[in-house]
Amino acid sequence: MMKKSWLPATVLTLSLSMLLAACGSGGGQPANSSGGAGKEKFVVATEAAYPPFEKMEGDKMSGYSIDVIQAAAEAGGFEVENRNTTWDLVFTDLENGKVDASISSITITDERKQKFDFSEPYFEATQLIMVPEDSTVTKLEDLKGLKVGVQIATTGDTVVGRVLGATNQDIKRYDDLPSAVDDFFNKRVDAVVADNGVIKYFADQIKGGKYKLLKDDSFEKEHYGIMVKKGNKEMLDKINNGLKIIKENGKLKELQSKYFPE
Amino acid sequence: MGWGVIIEYKSMFINGFINTIILTIVAIIFGTILGLILGLGKMSTRAYFRIPCSVYVEVFRGTPLFVQILSIHTVLIPGIWQTFLPNADTPSAMFTGFVALSLNAGAYIAEIFRAGIQSIDKGQMEAARSLGLTHAQSMKLVILPQAFTRMLPPLGNEFIALLKDSSLLAAIATPELGYAAMTVAKNTWERLPAFGTAAIAYLILTLFLSKIVVRKLEQKYTPR
Numbered sequence: 001m002m003k004k005s006w007l008p009a010t011v012l013t014l015s016l017s018m019l020l021a022a023c024g025s026g027g028g029q030p031a032n033s034s035g036g037a038g039k040e041k042f043v044v045a046t047e048a049a050y051p052p053f054e055k056m057e058g059d060k061m062s063g064y065s066i067d068v069i070q071a072a073a074e075a076g077g078f079e080v081e082n083r084n085t086t087w088d089l090v091f092t093d094l095e096n097g098k099v100d101a102s103i104s105s106i107t108i109t110d111e112r113k114q115k116f117d118f119s120e121p122y123f124e125a126t127q128l129i130m131v132p133e134d135s136t137v138t139k140l141e142d143l144k145g146l147k148v149g150v151q152i153a154t155t156g157d158t159v160v161g162r163v164l165g166a167t168n169q170d171i172k173r174y175d176d177l178p179s180a181v182d183d184f185f186n187k188r189v190d191a192v193v194a195d196n197g198v199i200k201y202f203a204d205q206i207k208g209g210k211y212k213l214l215k216d217d218s219f220e221k222e223h224y225g226i227m228v229k230k231g232n233k234e235m236l237d238k239i240n241n242g243l244k245i246i247k248e249n250g251k252l253k254e255l256q257s258k259y260f261p262e
Numbered sequence: 263m264g265w266g267v268i269i270e271y272k273s274m275f276i277n278g279f280i281n282t283i284i285l286t287i288v289a290i291i292f293g294t295i296l297g298l299i300l301g302l303g304k305m306s307t308r309a310y311f312r313i314p315c316s317v318y319v320e321v322f323r324g325t326p327l328f329v330q331i332l333s334i335h336t337v338l339i340p341g342i343w344q345t346f347l348p349n350a351d352t353p354s355a356m357f358t359g360f361v362a363l364s365l366n367a368g369a370y371i372a373e374i375f376r377a378g379i380q381s382i383d384k385g386q387m388e389a390a391r392s393l394g395l396t397h398a399q400s401m402k403l404v405i406l407p408q409a410f411t412r413m414l415p416p417l418g419n420e421f422i423a424l425l426k427d428s429s430l431l432a433a434i435a436t437p438e439l440g441y442a443a444m445t446v447a448k449n450t451w452e453r454l455p456a457f458g459t460a461a462i463a464y465l466i467l468t469l470f471l472s473k474i475v476v477r478k479l480e481q482k483y484t485p486r
């Protein structure tokens with residue numbers, strides 16, 4: 001009898017404790033609990049599929065954005081816990097208070113400013129058009145009639161939508177940029193429009209594919225910022241203070257030349 | 263904006279609606295053909311026929327459709343095209359949809375066919391054979407017509423599941439209903455209108471399938 005009954009009891013105990021553990025970490029306050037050393041710890045959401053800005057290395061997150069937020073936190077005297085999520089949840093989790101801030105190569109736009117508050121910029125970006133080496137495309141307008149891959153709801157999506165029409169079936173919207181670039185090399189799309197830093201990274205990574213990167217002067221310069229919940233001035237001030245210090249002491253420049261050597 | 267975004271993006275939803283229907287119809291046709299072959303194959307007495315069919319069914323039922331879609335789209339189809347058709351364009355995401363949904367449905371439909379056929383009393387086959395029919399004739403004229411009636415409800419379920427599962431193709435930018443909803447929701451922040459419209463559209467399609475198509479077939483094939 002004893003032999004038989006331990007199994008269901010163990011399973012029940014285990015699953016109950018797992019459930020409790022899940023509730024403990026999932027619900028309630030956005031883990032902004034005080035650390036042991038008196039430093040506050042904040043949870044920062046990132047979609048770690050955007051190298052060299054954000055990526056996963058084994059089970060650790062790395063990249064330019066990660067280094068920037070860590071350096072800013074160190075300078076500003078707080079701690080940051082990076083959490084990997086999806087592009088969509090980078091916004092939604094912040095909106096719902098599940099995280100304290102988001103750093104995920106997020107371009108500061110007026111549209112986003114209505115819903116969130118942004119830190120001072122930490123990167124200047126522009127869009128680039130990726131086309132085959134022998135392509136006759138020279139500017140954004142030339143993409144009319146071609147199949148264009150973008151990452152869904154990014155600046156690339158917006159600018160291509162402006163030229164081709166947002167509902168145009170020729171715009172192929174992918175959940176992540178690697179999928180779009182993958183389909184570019186598999187010749188399913190004729191071009192990809194995305195931020196300079198990432199597209200350059202893929203240009204170096206993928207060997208054998210023949211392509212070129214084009215600039216279009218109609219693309220405005222954009223800035224990446226760290227996003228916090230609307231009205232969370234305390235968090236924003238902490239981040240801006242940290243950013244200010246690393247801008248002044250040269251740390252930010254150092255990181256930039258490490259990740260984007262010209 | 264609110265529900266107005268649906269008007270603004272209506273062509274995406276209409277295209278998505280049509281493409282979802284096309285994907286489902288193609289997958290139902292090829293899935294049923296494949297399922298019949300696999301189902302009969304699984305009951306074959308010849309091991310060289312039975313074992314591959316069983317392995318196929320287990321693999322496609324035992325792995326998530328999502329993983330199958332991604333593997334077929336990024337590995338299988340580009341691989342085949344680069345090897346055999348290096349100068350042709352790799353087919354679009356819709357093609358991946360046809361292939362992935364048909365291959366997946368085939369595995370489930372195979373089990374529906376097998377279960378339907380095996381549910382017919384052994385005496386039916388014995389009686390048919392004793393009247394001088396061959397095994398194949400008995401199967402075609404006696405067993406399958408009776409089994410088909412019993413297969414219709416689970417087949418209806420499978421077709422409805424197939425229709426809904428086609429939304430997974432949004433991950434590879436297939437212009438179907440789920441993709442339209444995702445694009446609008448993420449670009450406009452109007453999530454309730456976007457997902458609500460898609461949900462209603464799917465519901466219209468599934469109700470049409472279950473209340474009209476499957477019911478008509480059941481009425482036609484149920485012996486009175």
